[in-house]
Amino acid sequence: MNAAPIKVLLIEDNPGDAHLVERYLSGESQTEIQLEHANRVGLGLDTLARKPVDLVLLDLNLPDSRGLETFEKVHSSFPRVPKIVMTGQDDRSQAVEAVRQGAQDYLVKGKVDTELLVRSIRYALERSRFDERLRQSQRRFELAVRGAKDGIWDWDLEKDEIYLSPRWKEILGYADDEVGNHPDDWLNKVHPADFDGFKQKLAAHLEGESEHFECEHRILGRDGDFRWVLVRGVSYSGEHGERIAGSLTDIHSRKTHEQQLQHDAMHDLLTKLPNAALLLDRLSVALAQVRRREDYKFAVLFFDLDRFKSVNDSLGHAMGDRLLVTVARRLRALLRPGDTVARLGGDEFAILANGIQDPSDATRIADRIHDELRRPIQLNGREVTTSASVGITLSSDGYRRPKDMLRDADTAMYRAKSLGRSRYALFDEEMHHHAEELLRLESDLREAVRADQFEIHYQPVVTVRTGEVEGLEALLRWRHPQRGLLMPENFLDVAEESGEIVQIGWRVLREACRQMASWHQQLPFTELLAISVNISDRQLISIDFVDRVESALEKTGIHPNKLRLEIHERLLFEDPDVTLGKLAQLSEVGVQLHFDDFGTSVSSLKRLLRLPSSTIKVDRHYIAALTNSDEDLEIVRTLVGVAQNLGMQVIAEGVETKEQLEAVRDLGCECAQGFYFSRPLPAAEARELLLRRPRW
């Protein structure tokens, strides 16, 4: 071991004793000890002042000072220098006192040998180094605490006493003498909601389960409000048993800010109602409760406001907002404590109603909602009433996931809407099956597009005067691997909704044009026949609509005036300018436009004037009614009259009988289509039909 020499100052007036010490220490070989000697306290203090030593060996009885006083003199001037006191047999009690006052150790003269002396010096140095480190860390801790403006607490668990620093009290607004030193003076102020957590964490730490005790909690301040604080502590062994001590940090502003953020994230800013996230959260809590308690039931009511859009459009968004706020206020007033009304977005709301015993409890709430919304609302001097269609789901239907419950309530709402305004509908099995079927259909449809399970059937269009085929309409069919051949009515809505129809539609256009072009080539007598292709709204509004059609013409080589696009009349009224522009472009290159299912939507005949169209197709429901309803006969007569005055052709759809054909001929329709002539046929059969060159 090659440690630095230890410098020891011996203060001893008895030359014999001094000599003995010198001898003991020189016998020590492992560590070099440099000994200096002073025979008076005064001299000793001088030496200490001149140069530092590592340790003092101090005889208490000297000519210039006696007993404890000797120690005090040295200790008060040089408190950090470790001291070992040497006494005679008789005044051991003084030595003990000196140790209490800060001496590291004492030795009894005559009972010392080399080993004991050296060990005592070593221990004294160790201890003093340790004390110094402790002092330092204490100082650092105090500085840190002061810097952090934390309060300090120190709890004697044995005596059940607690020290709370003035700063601790100040954080909470108390004066120093306003809080006692019993732990309850603290614990009684902890917010009841935080108390159990506080106790648990404290116990866990005291039982050694956590390294630190740490707990955020609210505590009663002097002003009667609760403040958020962070408490940290660590247990240690005190003189009389276990203690725990630590700090108290004021985290009130951070915490309230956090809570504000959390609140904002969970609420709708406009109406201040809980939002969808919070509702889903509460739903999952409620569902968990259903699993625990058999008798607990609740319901979800889902609704949107009928006519909200028209208020927004006619009175402006600010008024729309005010309507929503008013509705929110009324809904909130309607509910019992514990229920939740949430705004899910737009004009959609949902209610979680607790303690529903049977469906009639839920429908009663729906009735109350209807009553509330029926009451007029003043908006800018205008009186507005609104109404809602309410869909209801019940927890008793065995839901597991909150989302499913909302989704089904949404489905039920659509059912309610279809019944008319201010209705409600309870979700039931049938809706469930229907919803499931739709989902399955959607995924089947994606697969169908991928695997190209579609085919086209062709139905002849006949010139009424001659009874000859003048064109074919391409009609979409889906060859479903399990369900067989499906008609458009089985899947078109879903395809429209999911957007799949766009891709399917362009395929139909290409294939139908290709087929017709190939018949034109192979069967020369068909070269005047045109092909009609149905176009969906989605296709028509897509930006590349015109390009797509032109590219189909180009790729298949069919003459533009042998292509007829069948467009639903309702499209013309949604976005007339853009749509008309596109149609005019195609019309210019010769493509014909047919307006399908004419007469099914309430449209003004005047609009026909703006159409670059050649033809309208009168909906088959009028044709079906022609022969037994005078009213329908008159409607069709008028339609045909107007169309002809505008120079348009009329095609009658759905002619099934000879009588209908006669009626249609009498009315002056140029063309007709229907089962009377032929059902839609697969391409091969349609080819045979063409080859027969029928005349009806």
Ligand code: C2E
């Ligand atoms: P639509 O364009 O009005 O087609 C005429 C529908 O009436 C066809 O039904 C046809 O089979 C049916 N029909 C023809 N004659 C008679 C008859 O005498 N009596 C009766 N009861 N019905 C007759 P389909 O093929 O089921 O098509 C239904 C609708 O689906 C079509 O009505 C059309 O709007 C749409 N659709 C068909 N194919 C396509 C397509 O490729 N794309 C788009 N977007 N829609 C298509």
Ligand code: MG
């Ligand atoms: Mg059609």
Ligand code: MG
């Ligand atoms: Mg039609």
